[in-house]
Amino acid sequence: MRVIASRLGALFTYSEAMLARFVVQIARGRRAGRLVRPTGEGALGGAQLMGGDDEELAAAARWLADAGFRAIDVNLACPVKKVLRRHRGGYLMGRPDLAVEIVARLRDALPPAVPVTVKMRRGLDDSTESRDAFFTILDGVFRTGAAAVTVHGRTVRQRYEGSSSWRFLREVKQHVGGAVVLGSGDLFTAADCLEMLRRTGVDGVAVARGAIGNPWIFRQIRALAAGKPCPQPDVDEQREVMVEHYRLAEATYGAKRTGPIMRKFGIQYARLHPQAEDVREAFIRVRCQDDWRRVLEQWYG
Ligand SMILES: Cc1cc2nc3c(=O)[nH]c(=O)nc-3n(C[C@H](O)[C@H](O)[C@H](O)COP(=O)(O)O)c2cc1C
Structure with missing residues (x-):
């Protein structure tokens, strides 16, 4: 983080x-x-x-x-x-x-x-x-x-x-x-x-x-x-950062612990997605890296 x-x-x-x-x-x-x-x-x-x-x-x-x-x-x-x-x-x-x-x-x-x-x-x-x-x-x-x-x-x-x-x-x-x-x-x-x-x-x-x-x-x-408009990350950029966040977390916590740790971040990241409610539901079910990958593929593809 x-x-x-x-x-x-x-x-x-x-x-x-x-x-x-x-x-x-x-x-x-x-x-x-x-x-x-x-x-x-x-x-x-x-x-x-x-x-x-x-x-x-x-x-x-x-x-x-x-x-x-x-x-x-x-x-x-x-x-x-x-x-x-x-x-x-x-x-x-x-x-x-x-x-x-x-x-x-x-x-x-x-x-x-x-x-x-x-x-x-x-x-x-x-x-x-x-x-x-x-x-x-x-x-x-x-x-x-x-x-x-x-x-x-x-x-x-x-x-x-x-x-x-x-x-x-x-x-x-x-x-x-x-x-x-x-x-x-x-x-x-x-x-x-x-x-x-x-x-x-x-x-x-x-x-x-x-x-x-x-x-x-x-x-x-x-x-x-700086007086500029507020830049909003699009779904591609959201995905990029989330993939990287997972990678960094895994390097720190190891494969087994990272799924549950990143699940709570995923639930929060979902708020920026255009279909926030569905994506939130999907992240709630994440337990491991495969689950995480599937959510990213389905919603951030
Ligand atoms: C789950 C949680 C954990 C926190 N852990 C710490 C902490 O370890 N050290 C700290 O100084 N503040 C901690 N805080 C307090 C935040 O740094 C901050 O002062 C507080 O959340 C108010 O800011 P916010 O309303 O913008 O979140 C924590 C807050 C939350 C909600």
Whole structure:
């Protein structure tokens, strides 16, 4: 997904959150290079880490930087219950001192050329304390040398319900002045991305769900920003990218696991097809590469 996004115009990509403990463990084993690697091909790729132990986070960050990741992002945002129970991810939004300490420790552990960035949510919840904690973390991490902060305008409590507060993003950008803030939340189309930039003044956007099934969104954003019409991929181009996506996934996950993994991407890619509903139905039945090939032949031939 990251390679495809880069080829289609994403300036920078991050991995999904990796547990610091997992990285430290696999770094000792032979499977490390296969499981965890930057995107390659000259694409700019960072790694995201999640954890609650600063020593473990620092060791994992150093290993990832040595492995070629170009930046280390710290996850202070994940709202999954198990993650919160283990005092990781979004939990840290309620522990501002610890959160800042973790980022400072990571900054110290890495060479100056490897930027540390931070992913946050707007707060734990809608309380005033939560808001104060957000700004304590924000100011603290920039003071310790974070290169950028990505803010998802939902609270941890909100998970994915309701909307992302773009008004809050605007406040954040006004608060930090020149420091780099990227906005996240409800960026489903290229037009949404430009609208966020216009309405909030953030320095950039972090596209998430909007890229799944439409990696062309990055190229579309660039076209719209240049005042050109939004380029839509035709069925031939959709097929080309999907074939390549499958090939890249197979090289990473192996033949057996790739069918089920690509099935969910297929279901999302189907949204761009003129007969979206039928194609979606067909992808839902995909279990292996032969199924995948048949769907492409029948609907994207
Ligand atoms: C299934 C799923 C997995 C996610 N995993 C991560 C993750 O590992 N790290 C992260 O920083 N954000 C993660 N996010 C959050 C997104 O980066 C983004 O902040 C959020 O989806 C809001 O943006 P959107 O509304 O444009 O999708 C995830 C979101 C979803 C839906």
